[in-house]
Amino acid sequence: MTVSRVLRNRGDVSQTTREKVLEAAKTLGYVPNKIAGALASQRVNLVAVIIPSLRNMVFPEVMSGISSALDETGLQPVVGVTDYLPEKEEKVLYEMLSWRPSGVIIAGLEHTDAAKAMMKASGIPVVEIMDTDGDPIDCAVGISHRKAGAEMARAILKQGYQNIGFMGTKMPLDHRARKRFEGFTQGLAKEGVEIRDQEFYSGGSALAKGREMTRAMLEREPDLDFLYYSNDMIAAGGLMELLDQGVDIPGQVGMAGFNGVELLQGLPRQIATMDACRTEIGTKAAQIIAARVEDKEAAYERITDLTPKISFGDTLKRR
């Protein structure tokens, strides 16, 4: 029908008919049925975004990057949450693919075999984000968490710290935290240093946990001179504890976190941290999808490795 042409702004309609159609549509409160449209045209303006959680501020920030980049393209993000569970990831992926989206943006490089097979078979652009330590199905945008951990190790040693404790999440399924930890210990090992103590938590308020773990660790190992936290939130909790105890930071004890969560500006000390390039990852991933949806043959890099910037703040200083 001509109506269809008007509603989609496809040329070749006279001004008068166009106006008539538009008016009728408005008065009827007509909302087109995309289901039928998608079925007929074999095109869906949706991009599936699959992430482990919304409660970790990292992912909403990635989402912002994706949304803003997609805003100009007519594509729309649709979010699915996996709770860090591979089986749930598989299910969510299946569910989303069955709506035939134009592309997939998915966190991490670790997926079940079935999930990988589905993405390969889908024939649509797939961008794995956050992590570049591994082999992407199609392409990846992120940072190397191994390198990030190693670089932090180097920075810490360079400042003369030697007795290092580590605190992080007990998340066997948080591969990025794991890789960071591995990179960190390897970075230390290269200089012949070993972690003196470590502790992992799960659940609860990150701030409170950071505080508790820090207290416990300093009781066990009073002569630690550096604390490395797997995220800024528990680092902030640790900072609270150290300040309470009247510890000299960074003289007596230095500390660092990970993520560069802007939330935490405003703390009594600026915690040393590393920017995970979250918004940039989202933007870049969305751009790749958009370009490839636009032009099936568009060139793209298989791995886009961004460089996290280390910020020393007030808690990792030359002593």
Place this chain on the structure above:
Amino acid sequence: MTVSRVLRNRGDVSQTTREKVLEAAKTLGYVPNKIAGALASQRVNLVAVIIPSLRNMVFPEVMSGISSALDETGLQPVVGVTDYLPEKEEKVLYEMLSWRPSGVIIAGLEHTDAAKAMMKASGIPVVEIMDTDGDPIDCAVGISHRKAGAEMARAILKQGYQNIGFMGTKMPLDHRARKRFEGFTQGLAKEGVEIRDQEFYSGGSALAKGREMTRAMLEREPDLDFLYYSNDMIAAGGLMELLDQGVDIPGQVGMAGFNGVELLQGLPRQIATMDACRTEIGTKAAQIIAARVEDKEAAYERITDLTPKISFGDTLKRR
């Protein structure tokens, strides 16, 4: 086809054929096309969830409630973000409705006329969440922010505080913050008390802003004895500042926020706050949708008004 029957577990298929079909489906990596299915059956297992932002922890928490309640129902949430912009809300809503979801969960009671018309015309269950101060299109689940503000005012006055300053977000479009503020000032007015000073911010790190505003306000009005913040994050910033200044809390200055953000446990003081029932709102809203999708005639309450609990923490105490 028989295939369709197998894939949907609709009875009356012999065991042998069922197995054959299932096997074929697996080896082919077959993913059913929900678009076609939805078109044919006129049923879509999607629930549109429309919220202003993902960066405010409030909404991810509501989302959790929704997801977990929906998990058991075969319904799936699909998130749209409006950035607190009415026009964007309208656009997102239009986009989502054009996929013919089974229900809509949307934040707030304030929408453009067009948006309201669309929701009315859609003929699907619509639950407006977070706020109950107003007239819902279909039904609402939330708290009364006016009452919440007023109750906090009452609690503060009861403890003998009299010189009260207010800090909040400069968000003409955050109706809930506005209503809370109105309720608060009215609550004070009832006892003949007026706010001594107020300041609004926008953008930036909430923690840092809370800190800055607090310092500025105390410089302007050194004899304030209570600070009421429109959210817990800026309250935490304020707490940092007060502690730095060595102010006696809650003796010299009391303080309170809003939201009961669990993140903040672990601060040096437990900030007085009010729980906004976020997860519960999500759960309840999802349950209403699920029940009404299940049974079109299911009864439901037009307004479900939850009662926020005030927690006194360490910063609002009898003096």
Place this chain on the structure above:
DNA sequence: GTGAAAGCGCTAACAG
């Protein structure tokens, strides 16, 4: 139990 046939509400190609 299983197959065949008729749409669902659109888009795309083709006539007029």
Place this chain on the structure above:
DNA sequence: CTGTTAGCGCTTTCAC
């Protein structure tokens, strides 16, 4: 410029 026609890949209904 506008109308007609044939599907898109399923579900549903009705025969067999």
